[in-house]
Amino acid sequence: MSYKVAVIGDADTVTGFALSGVSYTYVHADKDRTLAKLAEFMVSEEVGLVFITHRIAEEIGAEFRRMMRAKKLLPVVLRIPDFKTGYIPVVDELYELIKRTVGAEIVVRAEEG
Amino acid sequence: MAAVATEVVTPTRMELLKLKHRVNLAQRGHDLLKEKMDALIIEFFEVLRRIGEARKSALKQLSLAYRALSVCSAVMGTIETRQASREAKRELEVEISTRHIMGIVVPTLEVERVERDALTRGYSLHTTPSVLDEVSKEFEKALGLLVKLAELEESARAIARELERTKRRVNALEYILIPRLKAALKFIEMRLDEMERENFSRLKRIKAMLEAGA
Numbered sequence: 001m002s003y004k005v006a007v008i009g010d011a012d013t014v015t016g017f018a019l020s021g022v023s024y025t026y027v028h029a030d031k032d033r034t035l036a037k038l039a040e041f042m043v044s045e046e047v048g049l050v051f052i053t054h055r056i057a058e059e060i061g062a063e064f065r066r067m068m069r070a071k072k073l074l075p076v077v078l079r080i081p082d083f084k085t086g087y088i089p090v091v092d093e094l095y096e097l098i099k100r101t102v103g104a105e106i107v108v109r110a111e112e113g
Numbered sequence: 114m115a116a117v118a119t120e121v122v123t124p125t126r127m128e129l130l131k132l133k134h135r136v137n138l139a140q141r142g143h144d145l146l147k148e149k150m151d152a153l154i155i156e157f158f159e160v161l162r163r164i165g166e167a168r169k170s171a172l173k174q175l176s177l178a179y180r181a182l183s184v185c186s187a188v189m190g191t192i193e194t195r196q197a198s199r200e201a202k203r204e205l206e207v208e209i210s211t212r213h214i215m216g217i218v219v220p221t222l223e224v225e226r227v228e229r230d231a232l233t234r235g236y237s238l239h240t241t242p243s244v245l246d247e248v249s250k251e252f253e254k255a256l257g258l259l260v261k262l263a264e265l266e267e268s269a270r271a272i273a274r275e276l277e278r279t280k281r282r283v284n285a286l287e288y289i290l291i292p293r294l295k296a297a298l299k300f301i302e303m304r305l306d307e308m309e310r311e312n313f314s315r316l317k318r319i320k321a322m323l324e325a326g327a
Binding site (some may be wrong): 002012015020021048049051073074080097098100101 | 157161172175176178179182186191194195197198199201202203204205206207208209210211218220222229234245248249252253255256259260262263264266267269270273276277280
């Protein structure tokens with residue numbers, strides 16, 4: 001089935017994605033309104049993929065994590081770095097997932113390709 | 114430390130047989146689940162490996178796109194760039210379907226053709242500079258890579274969830290159910306032995322009495 005794409009970010013990030021054809025955009029202003037917008041995207045039948053920046057996801061905090069745990073298969077939500085490049089999230093969610101799942105610390109070697 | 118059988122167990126041969134059967138079943142179930150867990154772990158790490166690669170290329174392309182955007186804003190002006198983005202055609206569609214790996218539902222995401230040519234993007238060509246085309250192109254490329262990344266990360270999450278569930282069931286069998294069944298088994302065997310010894314000594318006494326009386 002075909003779905004539209006949404007992006008939540010700062011004005012510049014959103015501009016870039018709009019130029020590539022993303023249908024729904026939202027510029028983050030404050031926590032509550034962004035949460036409401038995200039909730040809107042989550043229940044929308046049209047939206048299949050949501051991009052949200054790491055920075056904003058962290059700012060929204062616990063509520064965002066709760067929404068991700070509770071969500072069904074769609075929409076797919078991906079966290080992306082924003083326009084102010086080089087922002088690495090404090091906690092890499094995937095690494096935490098590995099630790100919890102496998103029950104061991106896996107050290108990822110950075111391979112230069 | 115031996116596990117204590119907490120249920121009431123009647124020490125009969127029938128019960129012994131039934132229990133042996135249950136232990137057998139539980140053991141087989143446990144082994145099967147353990148195999149499933151191992152297969153899931155292998156699959157999980159394979160997906161993680163692909164995520165590592167996909168992340169690298171997607172993020173590299175994304176930073177190229179952001180850089181192009183900076184250039185464009187400098188040349189065109191930030192406001193004009195944002196205006197152009199509003200004029201662009203924003204009908205991108207992602208094809209999402211599901212497939213199954215080892216019984217888990219996992220999404221597949223595909224974009225047909227993210228990259229468009231300047232004519233079909235929607236903003237007016239003669240009022241915008243070519244840098245705008247550059248930005249659009251770089252973001253279109255980034256989008257394609259990000260869609261694939263999204264598919265992989267979502268799959269990883271689905272596998273992790275199933276792994277956790279399976280692990281819990283394996284542990285429940287291994288540390289709770291099977292020890293409990295085995296303890297009950299031992300209890301019955303002990304009682305049955307005891308009863309047989311009692312019987313045996315009773316018979317001996319009776320025999321002695323009969324012989325003495327006769």
